[in-house]
Amino acid sequence: MKASAFAYARATSVANALELLTAYGERAKVLSGGQSLVPAMNLRLVAPDLIVDIGELTELRGAAVKRGVLTIGALTRHADLLKSPEIAAHAPLLKDAVAHIAHPAIRNRGTIGGSLAHADPASELPACMLTLGATIIARGPGGERRIAANEFFAGIYETALTPQELLVAVELPLTPKNSTHFFHEFARRHGDYAIVGLAAQASIKDERFADLRLGFFAVGDRPLLAKSASKLVDVAVTSAVLSEAASALDDELDPLEDQQATPAMRRHLAKVLLARCVSLLLARPDLCAGASA
């Protein structure tokens, strides 16, 4: 199908975009890469009165490190994240995650800000933001607001952003040199929406986790930073410890049913990912025995 009629404004600055969003509120939609918004408009799932195109605001593009913080502009494309030396050096988890986002032609247009503001529970970057402890920077009529990633995602396609606010950047702490990460998702076809996925970051000392952050996605209405990860920290991980963590994880999950999978299948796959992740990060193949999917 084709999108229904709408008015179009090419924002000339962040201030100009904010003026338009203030005037139109919920009747306006921000267009960045358009890889989620345009399909939704073509399918007539959304029909905004005004599209505010921020595509020419080059000041919102690119990644840079300053004073121990990695800042990524909202308009940075997935393809840019894949190629960026700053991302590879300071947030390698993101590079692995982006390779799973859709297909090359989509990654050439889709942006990090668009993905986060869209907040699809099955998408990769929101979970990565939880795992990496990101801060989301929004600008609105009242100035700038800094929102912790764990307070940003509020439900299916729902975030803490108000209709008058524009997501302008994300800030990430630099990944410590001795840390390690794991990213994997199950999907029917490479690049499809995940059935279940896991973005994990850890530091390991003396064959134990000194820190472990497990960001699951497609396991509920928003990404989940699993509290059950604490059961694996500062202990010698055995099959019994892992199995206890897996049942604690099960209690935290609230998976949705859709045409891809039942809640039971999602619970099973989340536990498979947990076992694979722990086994790989600790280099303990014995922990993964039987965890097949």
Next chain:
Amino acid sequence: MTDAVAVALSVNGELVEANVLPRLNLADFLREHLKLTGTHVGCEHGVCGACTVRVNGDIVRSCLMLAVQTHNAAIETIEGVSDSGEIADLQSAFRERNALQCGFCTPGMLMAAQDLLKQSPCPDREQIREHLSGNYCRCTGYQAIVDAIESTAWTRAGRRP
């Protein structure tokens, strides 16, 4: 503001100036306004890859880009890369390997395949499949398409298949 917006862009090296409605997507602009019907419209929500074109050198879904967003951009379509001879060898390989039947997906397949070969001159079959993962073909079962791209890569690299 739902009125038409003036855009100026380059399409296959030619300057195009037009007034377009905001809701018009790039695929329909190319097909209906410029009569460049090699770009195909399949699913209209970014899943099938039949509408793949190049914008400023990068492949994109033309059904997921508004024509108004192409102001000042350089667009290349299957007609452009075909007429310039850029993909003549790839097209021959598709013919020789029976990598097309009905041909509906072929323009998008060729655009995606050429994009891969430009970035990675000797891809293995797994890399080829991954790069084409966003392009559907309902006829060939993909084996012949992967064969054609693999053999083009070998020939371009000066290796025998």
